[in-house]
Amino acid sequence: MPSTRNGGYRPIRDYALIGDCGGCALVGSEGSVDWCALRRFDAAPVFCRMLDVERGGFWSIRPRGEFRAQRDYLEGTNILRTVFSSPQGRIALTDFMPVGRQFDAGTHDYTSLNTPGWLVRRVEGLEGRVDLEILYRPSRDFARTPARLRAEDGALRGEGVPPLYGEAGFSIDGDLARAALTLSAGERRDFVLAANTLDARSPLEQVPEFLAVSVAFWREWIAYSRYRGPYAKAVR
Numbered sequence: 001m002p003s004t005r006n007g008g009y010r011p012i013r014d015y016a017l018i019g020d021c022g023g024c025a026l027v028g029s030e031g032s033v034d035w036c037a038l039r040r041f042d043a044a045p046v047f048c049r050m051l052d053v054e055r056g057g058f059w060s061i062r063p064r065g066e067f068r069a070q071r072d073y074l075e076g077t078n079i080l081r082t083v084f085s086s087p088q089g090r091i092a093l094t095d096f097m098p099v100g101r102q103f104d105a106g107t108h109d110y111t112s113l114n115t116p117g118w119l120v121r122r123v124e125g126l127e128g129r130v131d132l133e134i135l136y137r138p139s140r141d142f143a144r145t146p147a148r149l150r151a152e153d154g155a156l157r158g159e160g161v162p163p164l165y166g167e168a169g170f171s172i173d174g175d176l177a178r179a180a181l182t183l184s185a186g187e188r189r190d191f192v193l194a195a196n197t198l199d200a201r202s203p204l205e206q207v208p209e210f211l212a213v214s215v216a217f218w219r220e221w222i223a224y225s226r227y228r229g230p231y232a233k234a235v236r
Contacts, residue, residue, distance in 0.1 A: 022117070097119055122211070162195045
């Protein structure tokens with residue numbers, strides 16, 4: 001696990017950036033989203049623990065106990081995949097913010113976009129049977145006001161924060177929700193922080209579709225790059 005500095009704050013190099021060309025999130029190598037602004041880069045953040053480690057909101061998904069983490073972006077995309085290895089087995093955590101082109105966008109138009117303003121986290125069992133811990137605490141007004149949570153209509157909801165969809169048996173204590181989850185090889189769970197819903201379906205039902213569209217969008221976009229110089233992978 002990466003070391004912490006300055007009273008629990010992680011170095012900025014520990015964070016990987018994901019986004020949808022409108023909003024963005026920063027994901028630590030231990031599986032915690034410590035910054036997320038939906039819709040706009042300058043929007044009030046849903047998570048801001050990187051600014052205030054004591055009160056700032058975050059969303060953590062990680063194995064219980066000791067583990068090692070390896071991560072990379074899916075080839076040609078801004079979709080992050082982290083593989084956690086523990087004595088119990090291995091799991092993969094995929095983090096992305098859905099993005100695609102509008103249906104009437106021209107051939108080279110990568111600014112007319114469809115972006116629902118969601119943060120999606122998919123966790124999958126790869127080997128063995130791994131115990132996970134999920135912690136969720138959203139921020140209101142840069143954590144000035146606690147977001148009191150409640151379970152309602154299949155989601156965790158709180159005043160002034162978007163709902164979190166996902167089945168994990170959360171227990172709630174004020175503005176903090178906690179869940180214990182065990183995944184075996186071949187099992188999968190999806191979680192969606194959704195600023196708004198697009199139709200009558202649950203956002204969880206739309207994850208496979210949005211993942212495929214987002215992969216296609218990023219790979220089409222990066223295919224325009226003609227850079228062939230040093231550090232090509234880092235540039236991409």
